[in-house]
Amino acid sequence: MEEKQLNEKESLELITQMIRNTQQRIEKGNGIPFLIWGYTTVLVSLLVWYLLSTTGNPNWNYLWFLIPVIGFPAMMWAIRKQEKGVKTYIDKVIGYVWIVVGIAGLVVSASAIFLWSLPILFIVILMMGSGTAITGLIIKFRPIIFSGFAGILLSFLCLIVKGYESILLFALIFLVMMVIPGHILNWKGRSHV
Amino acid sequence: MFKPLDPLLHSELRLAIMSILLSVEEADFVYLREQTKSTSGNLSVQIDKLREAGYIEVERGFAGKRTRTVCKITAHGISAFEKYVETLKGYLNLNKPEK
Numbered sequence: 001m002e003e004k005q006l007n008e009k010e011s012l013e014l015i016t017q018m019i020r021n022t023q024q025r026i027e028k029g030n031g032i033p034f035l036i037w038g039y040t041t042v043l044v045s046l047l048v049w050y051l052l053s054t055t056g057n058p059n060w061n062y063l064w065f066l067i068p069v070i071g072f073p074a075m076m077w078a079i080r081k082q083e084k085g086v087k088t089y090i091d092k093v094i095g096y097v098w099i100v101v102g103i104a105g106l107v108v109s110a111s112a113i114f115l116w117s118l119p120i121l122f123i124v125i126l127m128m129g130s131g132t133a134i135t136g137l138i139i140k141f142r143p144i145i146f147s148g149f150a151g152i153l154l155s156f157l158c159l160i161v162k163g164y165e166s167i168l169l170f171a172l173i174f175l176v177m178m179v180i181p182g183h184i185l186n187w188k189g190r191s192h193v
Numbered sequence: 194m195f196k197p198l199d200p201l202l203h204s205e206l207r208l209a210i211m212s213i214l215l216s217v218e219e220a221d222f223v224y225l226r227e228q229t230k231s232t233s234g235n236l237s238v239q240i241d242k243l244r245e246a247g248y249i250e251v252e253r254g255f256a257g258k259r260t261r262t263v264c265k266i267t268a269h270g271i272s273a274f275e276k277y278v279e280t281l282k283g284y285l286n287l288n289k290p291e292k
Binding site for chain 1: 198203204205208209212213215216217218219220221223224227228229256278281284285
């Protein structure tokens with residue numbers, strides 16, 4: 001492309017073409033954040049469940065902090081690796097949604113461990129399910145919308161199921177809410193390219 | 194009589210850059226070069242012209258060890274682009290007749 005003068009019709013065509021190209025290129029789905037947080041949560045939950053149920057030592061609950069300790073660096077790595085050179089308004093909005101949900105989740109989890117007795121598994125799934133459903137609605141991707149709402153509904157099971165089994169249930173819900181739709185989004189995204 | 198078209202926007206590469214930046218939050222130099230199929234030298238010159246006019250903001254940073262130049266359209270740039278399109282419509286008789 002050179003610095004050439006255009007006639008009026010060419011100008012309008014160029015504007016339309018550039019906007020269309022950009023939209024096509026960035027509509028590629030990306031399920032990596034769901035997979036990172038989903039798998040990390042499932043694996044840490046299984047580890048905590050195993051250690052708590054075999055030893056009964058409540059100090060193993062501190063291992064929950066492995067989720068942000070593994071998740072944040074993994075996300076930074078993924079963002080750097082997947083640099084696509086362009087950031088859309090949708091990327092920005094989804095980023096804000098998860099910053100808010102993430103901070104709220106971290107604060108309430110820390111409160112549950114250090115300050116009060118809270119039904120934390122229920123609260124975390126309810127919050128992450130809401131974040132997932134909002135993300136699905138923003139990107140207009142049904143599997144993510146459904147899994148988000150499924151997470152919101154399933155979260156109430158964590159109020160019913162008591163004891164260490166509730167941790168297994170928590171892991172299972174994260175598998176349904178994040179891991180499976182994350183793989184679907186990745187697969188769909190690739191098939192569009 | 195037709196209003197003159199903004200000469201800063203009425204050039205192929207600069208208009209392409211502005212059209213891309215209008216539809217995204219921000220785009221880096223490599224992305225703009227690929228999308229506009231331009232040379233680095235020419236793209237650099239046109240980006241500077243748009244920046245000097247206050248139509249775009251340019252941030253130079255690092256992505257790992259590499260330098261990364263990120264461009265973003267400004268409110269002034271959006272308003273200039275809207276005016277440009279309105280003027281274009283006038284030339285092409287696309288404006289709706291006033292009732």
